[in-house]
Every structure is written in structure tokens, then in C-alpha cells.
Amino acid sequence: MSIGSDIITIAAVSAGAFFFLAGTVGLLRFPDTLTRLHALTKADNLGLGLVIAGLLPQADSLREGLKLVSIWLLGLLAGATVSQLIARTARQDEAR
Amino acid sequence: MSISTVFEIVLAAVVLGLAIWTTAVRDTYSATVGFVAYGLLVALVWVRLDAVDVALTEAAIGGGLGGVLLLTAAARLRDSGFTAAEAPGTVTKAAALTASVLTAASLAGAVLLLPDAAPTLAPKVIANAWATGMANPVTNVLMAFRSMDTMLEKVVLLLAIIGVWSLAPNDAWGGRPGPRHQADPDGVLVFLARLLPPIGIVVGIYILWTGANHPGGAFQGGAILASMWLLAIMAGLTDTPPVCRRWVRYILIAGPGVFLVVGLGGLWLGAAFLAYPPALAKPLIVGIEVAMTLTVAATLGLLLAGVPERSAR
Amino acid sequence: MSGVTVFGLSAALAVGLGLYGIITNPQPLRKIIAFNLLGSGVFLLFGVVGRRGAAAGIGNDPVPQALVITGVVVAFSATALAIALLLRLLRTAGSTSLGNGAPPSARPDASGF
Numbered sequence: 001m002s003i004g005s006d007i008i009t010i011a012a013v014s015a016g017a018f019f020f021l022a023g024t025v026g027l028l029r030f031p032d033t034l035t036r037l038h039a040l041t042k043a044d045n046l047g048l049g050l051v052i053a054g055l056l057p058q059a060d061s062l063r064e065g066l067k068l069v070s071i072w073l074l075g076l077l078a079g080a081t082v083s084q085l086i087a088r089t090a091r092q093d094e095a096r
Numbered sequence: 097m098s099i100s101t102v103f104e105i106v107l108a109a110v111v112l113g114l115a116i117w118t119t120a121v122r123d124t125y126s127a128t129v130g131f132v133a134y135g136l137l138v139a140l141v142w143v144r145l146d147a148v149d150v151a152l153t154e155a156a157i158g159g160g161l162g163g164v165l166l167l168t169a170a171a172r173l174r175d176s177g178f179t180a181a182e183a184p185g186t187v188t189k190a191a192a193l194t195a196s197v198l199t200a201a202s203l204a205g206a207v208l209l210l211p212d213a214a215p216t217l218a219p220k221v222i223a224n225a226w227a228t229g230m231a232n233p234v235t236n237v238l239m240a241f242r243s244m245d246t247m248l249e250k251v252v253l254l255l256a257i258i259g260v261w262s263l264a265p266n267d268a269w270g271g272r273p274g275p276r277h278q279a280d281p282d283g284v285l286v287f288l289a290r291l292l293p294p295i296g297i298v299v300g301i302y303i304l305w306t307g308a309n310h311p312g313g314a315f316q317g318g319a320i321l322a323s324m325w326l327l328a329i330m331a332g333l334t335d336t337p338p339v340c341r342r343w344v345r346y347i348l349i350a351g352p353g354v355f356l357v358v359g360l361g362g363l364w365l366g367a368a369f370l371a372y373p374p375a376l377a378k379p380l381i382v383g384i385e386v387a388m389t390l391t392v393a394a395t396l397g398l399l400l401a402g403v404p405e406r407s408a409r
Numbered sequence: 410m411s412g413v414t415v416f417g418l419s420a421a422l423a424v425g426l427g428l429y430g431i432i433t434n435p436q437p438l439r440k441i442i443a444f445n446l447l448g449s450g451v452f453l454l455f456g457v458v459g460r461r462g463a464a465a466g467i468g469n470d471p472v473p474q475a476l477v478i479t480g481v482v483v484a485f486s487a488t489a490l491a492i493a494l495l496l497r498l499l500r501t502a503g504s505t506s507l508g509n510g511a512p513p514s515a516r517p518d519a520s521g522f
Contacts, residue, residue: 077292084284104412108419115423115446119430124438131442138449141416145456146468153478154452157485162445165485169438169492176499182506184433192432200425207417207457216462217472223465233471234478242475249479256486260493265500315482392482399489403497 005057012054019047033090041083048075104144111137128170135159148311149234152303156319157396164326165400228377231309238313239381243370247359250352250388253395257348261339264404270340271408273401277332289331296324304389308378314385318392325397336401338408344394351391354384417457423450437498437505441491448484452477 026039052072059065111134118130136159142151184192221233221241228240238246264271279285304317328334337344355370358380362371372380423446430443455473462470499505 074295077288081284081288088284101412105415108412108415112419112422115419115426118446119426119434119443124436127439127442131445134446135449138453141453142456144412145416145460146463147456147459147474147477150452150456150474150477150481153481154449157481158445158449162485162488165489165492166438166442169496172496173438173499173505183435189433192429195432196425196429199428200421203421203424203454204418207414207421207454210417210458210461214458214461216464216470218462218467218470219465221465221471222467233467234474237471237475238478242472245475245479249483252483253486256490259490263493263497313478315478396485399486403493 008057009054012050016047016050016054019043019050023047034087037083037087037090041079045076045079048072100144107137107140107144111141125170125174128166131166132159132163135162147234149232149307149313149316152311152316153319156316156323160323161319161396161400164323168400227374228372228381230378230381232307232311232313234311235307235313239385240372240377243355243359246388247352247355247370250355250391253392253399254348254352257395257398260399260403264339268404268407270338271404272338272406273336273398273404274329275405276335277330279330279332285331286333289327289333293324293328296320296327300324300389300393304385307385308382314388315392318389319396321389321393322396322400325393326400329397329401336398339398339404340408344398347390347394348398349391351384351388354387358384413457413460416453420450420453420457423447423453426450435507437495437507438492441488441495444491445484445488448480452480455480 020043023040023043026043027036030036030039049072052068055068056065059068114130114134114137118127118134121127121130136155139151139155139159142148142154218233221237224241225231225233225236228236230236230239300317300320302317303312303320304314305312307313307317325334329336358372359370362373363369366373427443427445427447427450430446431440434440434443455477456469459470459473460468462473464470495505
């Protein structure tokens with residue numbers, strides 16, 4: 001079981017790292033604020049989720065697993081709120 | 097060279113690159129953003145140095161609250177269109193370059209020449225941990241073995257807040273710090289400010305409580321509580337209190353006050369100032385930590401709220 | 410070269426960069442940022458010394474860690490006081506120049522930022 005959980009961890013964390021990389025490339029290459037936000041939030045939420053999913057088999061207890069999942073949920077909440085605020089400000093700046 | 101050493105070298109390179117960029121970039125707002133990113137990466141460096149308590153403090157206070165402080169200041173400066181000042185002359189720049197290169201080189205030499213049988217106080221701290229019954233050695237040092245430093249640090253925080261309040265203009269003396277924030281009541285910020293603070297308060301109290309045996313403690317918990325308060329203020333759900341109110345001042349002196357009372361009690365009933373009787377050590381420390389967390393949260397929040405700008409009426 | 414030594418060298422470089430930034434940058438906010446950079450480098454040096462003092466089953470000497478935690482909080486409160494002074498200077502004098510130039514015009518207290 002330990003080898004199986006290690007394989008899951010490596011696969012999931014690598015996929016998460018790939019999504020982080022994709023998000024960063026999108027941040028650097030996309031033309032304006034709204035598309036960059038799209039790249040960041042889609043990629044980072046999925047990337048963080050995959051990294052956490054990969055760490056779950058390594059957790060020692062249920063409580064530690066629940067802490068990891070709550071980190072992901074808080075990250076989602078913060079990312080979603082901040083990207084909405086940035087997008088609204090960007091839209092107001094465009095309208096001016 | 098193991099994979100973790102490669103990771104550490106890459107991390108150090110990114111941290112250094114950010115530090116150089118922060119110092120060299122022209123735009124002030126960009127430098128502020130670079131410094132916030134630097135602070136968060138330094139927290140990772142602290143984890144690699146096996147100092148998780150310091151990493152929590154650096155991330156919460158250095159990166160989080162410090163970032164809010166610097167970003168608000170940079171935004172205000174940018175919006176008000178301040179006049180750029182004159183650049184220093186060539187002589188000053190050359191002298192500064194010489195001084196910083198010499199300092200950096202001597203510190204680097206000191207790091208490379210550190211003795212191999214490194215002197216350490218860790219065995220003594222572990223050997224004396226029975227006196228408090230707590231398993232986190234950093235909390236033991238902060239609250240028991242070097243408790244005088246922690247008490248005096250509370251006083252420093254108090255002096256800083258007095259300094260900030262004394263900058264109030266005459267018509268706002270004793271008034272409410274900062275502008276009155278307003279946000280769309282159906283908007284995203286208000287939603288976050290309603291959803292996150294209950295969770296954040298639980299997390300803050302948990303970090304205070306678990307600091308006895310795991311990484312954590314009063315400063316980290318207090319910083320989280322302060323940030324939840326500031327979130328509610330920034331969303332307009334609550335307003336900063338007028339600084340002339342009694343209850344504000346009672347909360348601010350609660351931390352150093354309780355510390356001082358316990359210290360004098362130790363002098364009177366026991367061996368020395370801030371001596372805890374071994375049977376009562378843990379309850380006393382927990383009591384001091386609770387008062388400390390309240391004070392740290394209130395002080396950090398008020399320091400970030402800034403100078404009183406609106407009259408108390 | 411171990412990872413800890415690399416962190417120590419970058420801490421020394423951060424101290425040098427912060428010192429350079431404080432002296433040469435004319436804007437006060439950049440000076441405050443460079444001061445924080447300097448402080449962070451000093452704290453990292455403490456951390457490196459503590460890491461080398463790992464013994465008795467813990468990974469880092471707790472006494473330097475406690476000093477650094479105290480230092481981070483004190484540095485933050487010093488920065489907060491400095492920023493309050495800077496914003497007050499901006500409000501009173503209309504600019505953040507620290508030079509000894511012409512006396513500032515009497516700018517009325519701004520009606521909102």
C-alpha cells in the first residue's frame with residue numbers, strides 16, 4: 001500500500017505542478033488583466049487541489065487529511081474573492 | 097548533492113533575485129509588491145531551516161500584515177501624485193556601494209567561518225522543559241526562560257501605538273483611525289468578510305492553544321485575529337473604534353499588565369521577578385498568553401488602521 | 410556546500426542590498442522597504458546560526474528562534490510607526506521629499522485620500 005500511495009502522490013503532485021506552470025505561462029503571455037486572471041485562478045485552484053489530493057495519501061490521520069482539505073478550500077475562497085475584486089477594478093479602469 | 101539541497105539552492109536564488117529586483121526597480125508600487133513576495137518566500141526558507149514557529153510569524157506578520165501596511169502606503173502615495181525627490185550624487189552612491197559590499201562580504205565570511213562544533217543552547221532548553229510542562233521549546237524560551245524579553249516587547253508594541261496615535265491632527269485627536277470604508281453590501285468583499293472571520297477566529301485561537309506543544313503561539317494567533325478584524329473593517333462591516341475609548345486602552349494594556357502582575361507576584365511570593373512556581377507554571381503561562389494574544393491582536397490591528405483621521409464625535 | 414550555508418550567504422547579500430537601498434534611494438517608502446530587507450537578512454543569519462546548533466532532538470536552536478520572533482514583531486511595529494510618520498508628512502507637506510529644499514506650501518488637510 002505504501003508504494004501505491006507514493007505513486008498516487010507523485011502523479012498528483014506532478015499534475016498539480018504542471019497546472020501551476022500552465023497558469024504562470026498564461027499570466028506571462030495573455031494580453032490583458034481578465035484573461036490573465038482566468039489563467040491564474042483556473043490553473044491555481046486545480047493545481048492546488050491536485051497537490052493536496054497527492055498529499056492526502058501521505059497524511060498520518062484523518063484529522064491531518066481534513067486540515068489539508070480545509071487549506072485547499074480556504075485557498076479557493078481567497079483566490080475566488082481576490083480575482084473578482086481585481087476583475088471589477090480592471091473593468092472600472094477600462095470604462096474610465 | 098541531494099534533491100533537497102538543489103531545492104534550497106533554487107529557493108535561495110529566487111529569494112535573492114527578488115531582493116535585488118526590489119532594490120533596483122524604479123516604480124515604488126512594484127518594489128512594494130516585490131517585497132511582499134520576498135517576505136512570503138523567506139517564510140519558506142524558515143521552514144527549510146527547521147524553524148516553523150518563525151516561519152508562521154514571518155508569513156503572518158512580515159508577509160501578511162506588513163504587506164497590507166506597505167501596499168496601503170504605496171497606494172496612497174501613488175494616488176496623491178507625490179513629487180519625486182532628487183537622486184543622490186555619484187560620491188554617495190560609490191560610498192554606499194563600498195559600505196554594503198564590505199558588510200555583505202564580512203558577513204559572508206563569518207558564515208563560512210562558523211565553528212564546526214556549533215555552540216548551542218538546545219540541550220539546556222530540553223533539559224529544563226520539565227519546569228513548564230510544555231513540549232514546544234520555542235514557547236518555553238519565549239514564555240519561561242526569556243520571558244523578560246517578551247514582556248518588554250509588549251511594552252515596545254504599546255510605545256509604537258502611542259507614537260502612531262500622537263500623530264493625529266488636532267481636530268481628530270482621540271478619533272477614529274483611517275477612513276470609513278464602504279463596500280457594496282451585495283458584493284464579494286462583504287461576502288468574504290462575513291464568511292472568513294468565524295473560521296479565522298477559530299484558527300487563531302487554535303494556533304494560540306496548540307503553541308504549547310506544537311509550532312504556534314500567541315504572536316501568530318494574535319496576527320490572525322488582527323487580520324480578521326481588519327477584513328471586517330475594510331469591508332465596511334464595522335468601523336475602527338475611537339482611540340479615546342476606555343475599553344480600547346484596557347485591551348491594549350492587558351497583555352503587558354498581566355505579565356507585569358505575574359512578574360511582581362513571582363518577586364513577592366517566590367524566588368525572583370517572573371519566577372513561576374513549578375506547580376502553577378502552565379496555568380500562569382496560559383493566562384499570560386491569552387492576555388497577550390488579545391493585546392497583540394488589538395495592537396497590530398490598530399497599528400495597521402493608522403493615525404486617527406476622523407473626530408470621535 | 411550545504412543548503413544552510415547557501416541560506417547564510419543569501420542572508421549576507423540581503424543585508425548588503427538593504428544597506429545600499431537605505432542610503433541611495435531618495436524616497437522614504439523605498440528606504441523603509443530596504444530597512445525591512447536589512448532586518449530580514451539579519452534574522453535569516455540568526456536562523457542559520459540556530460540551524461547549525463541543532464541538538465537534543467530538535468532541528469533548530471530555540472533561543473535564536475525566540476529572539477527572531479520578537480524581532481519580527483518589533484520590526485513590524487517600527488515599520489508601522491515609520492509609515493504613519495510618512496503619511497503624516499505627505500498630508501502636511503504635500504510631498505514625501507526628505508530634502509532641505511524650499512519650505513513647503515501650506516497645503517490644507519486633504520479631504521479624503
